[in-house]
Amino acid sequence: MKKLHTLLFSASLLMGVAAHAQLKVEIAGVGSNQIPVAVAAFADESLAPEQVSAIIRADLERSGVFRVIDARQPISDTANVDLAAFKASGADALVVGSVQRLADGRFQVRYKLLDTVKQSQLSQLSDAVTARNTRLEGHRIADDVYEKLTGVRGIFSTRITYVKQDPVARDYKLVVADADGEGEQVAAHGREPIISPSWSPDGTKVAYVSFELRKPVIYVQNLVTGQRTVVANEKGNNSAPAWSPDGTKLALALSKTGNTQIWIVNADGSGLRRVTHSSDIDTEPRFAADGQTIYFTSDRSGGPQIYKMSVNGGQATRVTFNGNYNISPRLSPDGKTLAWISQRDGGFSLYAMDLASGQEQRLADGATEPSFSPNGKYIMYATRGGGRTALAVVSVDGRVKQRLTTQAGNIREPSWGPFMK
């Protein structure tokens, strides 16, 4: 019995290691005016299965916003720190903390963020977490550091979903992972393609398209219960689900009239109604932040361009004019920026447009299927390289790029989840 226990334990340990090796982050550029932050090892952090300070350091480095300085010694949140010495070493802020094992097996993780310039405390957290959640606690602390030092909410504890295709096993998985690609969990698995996953605004559900009935059908899956409902299985194609900001409705692309048109349906599949009335392709609907406007792709002018119109119908207004292939509109959470994919000079590139001024910026080449981070500071997208597709992240100013690569298989169709509490 004891032997079996040990065996199981080592098996799960091995699986854990394999899961962590799934995705790798590469930083291809850095931002200017980085904030110098020293991160100390937390006192007794080796008690926990994950090294909390290493997770915080990796998160802050990956953001491109910080220049992380190694504090070279473990510093507890209760220690008296010579902040002037850290200021002298170039750090504007210092992260310290401790880990303590509790009687019930959980871990008490304490952290403090100290300002070396003003010689004051900026923030602190103290949480009791299970062994499984020590990694998440590291992300939460990194979120707190990011928010206190930049004024913008951090996205390190958010999650992403994407589709993983294994050409050898010939299968498709809908995967949910941490925003850094760690901790992959399979939400749906099958032999037929899955495309266009989209997180519900409350983060409990994902809408996606599965080909398991030999045609595209839209499902909404509750990630916690695994319960799945068919939202649209009309004659023809059912695809491109996008949630309304309040999570009560989905905009869809259906071809039940013969051509692909945009429709809106209640999240439970009731109350289907048509929005666009063209004789061309209208697809890829996305709600604007106000919930009253829909951006979409249409080929009514010949090639695909991005348009917007009211959810109640009426005249559509063209949004993109440069290039003759503009697809996949995505609105930033504050509604001020449009990200999309444009084909220019043969290749597909990720662009962002300030909707007020119409100013365009090219953010990345070889990009498809963009998705904004919930704080609007990053865009994740699928990119081809080395014969397979992987995920990459670029900051909205285009200065910081990361690539998440896998050992095997193609990763596509990322959707960045909302803030969770």
Place this chain on the structure above:
Amino acid sequence: MRNAKSVAFIVAAAALLSACSSTKLQEAPKVEEKPVAQATPPADTSREIRPVETGNVDPLNDPKGVLANRSVYFDFDSYVVRDDGKPVVENHSAYLTKNTQRKVLIQGNTDERGGTEYNLALGQKRAEAVRKSMAALGVSDGQMEAVSLGKEKPKATGHDEAAWAENRRADIVYQ
């Protein structure tokens, strides 16, 4: 004019189908009567079993028949059934108008270039082009559904023009 042409085509295609599918006939064949049952035989052979023909093999299952070809190809950025795809459409239309209990899924496909959802809509345009051609040849709407697999299920997995051409296709899938 177009209607007359279509009707003529249905007649020709139907004629082709009712003939033995492995031979090509230039003229409309006579309808063959299968000897299912004959006159009552003499009484003294009552212990002999006379076999009954249960019918022809469904031409759909003939691997050498015209119905074995179920793919219609398209040019780059085109959603019009090419001349080489017309016989495919016509043969299956003839079969479906005769066998009204049969249903087909018409699955459109695209090459790998471009966005997932836009390609899905383009594949649907190809499936719809085939569906409309078949409807014009008399196949009822209830027998057909035009859908798209976009770029998600490529028949050819290469990344060159030959592979792309193979994947610009609509398949007629019997249900």
